[in-house]
Amino acid sequence: MSPVPAVTARPLRVCLVAHARYPVCEPFAGGLEAMTFHLAAELVRRGHEVSLFAAPGSDPALDVRELPVVGPAQPRTARLDTDAPPGVEMLEHHAYLALMLDLAAHGSRRFDVVHNNSLHHLPVAMAPALGDLPVITTLHTPPLWWLRSAIELDGGRSRFVAVSEHTAQAWASTVHCEVVHNGVDLTRWPAGDGGGPAVWSGRITPEKAPHEAIDAARLAGVPLVLAGPVMDEDYHRRMVVPRLGGSVRHLGHLDQQELAGLLGRATVALVTPAWDEPYGLVAAEAMACGTPVAAYARGALPEVLDDRSGRLARPGDPADLARALLEARELDRAGVRAAAHERTSLTRMVDDYERLYRGACLQGVAA
Known part of the structure; x- marks a missing residue:
């Protein structure tokens, strides 16, 4: 040789x-x-x-x-x-x-x-x-x-x-x-115990559609926390702010350690792209924390998630996302974390x- x-x-x-x-x-x-x-x-x-x-x-x-x-x-x-x-x-x-x-x-x-x-x-x-x-x-x-x-x-x-x-x-x-x-670095996204509100994370922009995550969470009767920077003030003012209050809060732009803690405490993570996500890192971050994901079936999200780690919904359909949310939160968190080790x-x-x-x-x- x-x-x-x-x-x-x-x-x-x-x-x-x-x-x-x-x-x-x-x-x-x-x-x-x-x-x-x-x-x-x-x-x-x-x-x-x-x-x-x-x-x-x-x-x-x-x-x-x-x-x-x-x-x-x-x-x-x-x-x-x-x-x-x-x-x-x-x-x-x-x-x-x-x-x-x-x-x-x-x-x-x-x-x-x-x-x-x-x-x-x-x-x-x-x-x-x-x-x-x-x-x-x-x-x-x-x-x-x-x-x-x-x-x-x-x-x-x-x-x-x-x-x-x-x-x-x-x-x-x-x-x-x-x-x-x-x-994602699994050491920096440690597994959490869950049990808290649902979480949506990402940039506050129309193509990320956090307002549809709010609608889905309200339909499912599940509290929701948003985390992420406001990148489009007009969209935020028109579509997000009127939906806040009660069981829905926006915590602002968190650093990775804060976000990892939030995701680890979450019962489920919501991912709501209004465009075809090339990857979908927020879903991988949630999986690393053992948190199951309910996401629109757009772009690469069907590649990121499998049956152990989440449930997919029809794009642009908050009612179907509410269904996926309720199904996903029943998934085994250890199985979600194992899927992250193997895939992301x-x-x-x-x-x-x-x-x-x-x-x-x-x-x-x-x-």
């Missing part, structure tokens, strides 16, 4: 490129920031050298190289998680352009692999400029036109990963993707990415 090249054994130097819209720190703005943080931390724990290129304000415990994307203050009513103002778009463009030009000039001496977790087109479009330095891009969204056009410029230079089979299928007409499901753990996710990194490095050596 021929000797294994050294690249398969030694620690790797990983350039991890984050989405620049929000800092990678707690309390996390969303699942993408949480996934990037835990991936970086676990790679470092395993002995790899990780340089994280991320927005200012990211956790200093990580080796963060700040992307210069701080612009003028935005009004509180702005939708910060979707269409960015032109000034912000220009700052992001310049920041990623500077990063990719630097990697083209010096990256092969500093890194073994680039892992792009951003939603920006430039790390994809400019991947061919990096020469032999391998680039892996994780697709966290449905096909966005700017990413599709960038992939056409990539010319097969990068390897692409989707966070679910659903997302891989959505991209199938554009690019072939391997699938690496997201994972950080260990499994990082094992998969290590395999991809080393495979990409070996391809570079062979080339």
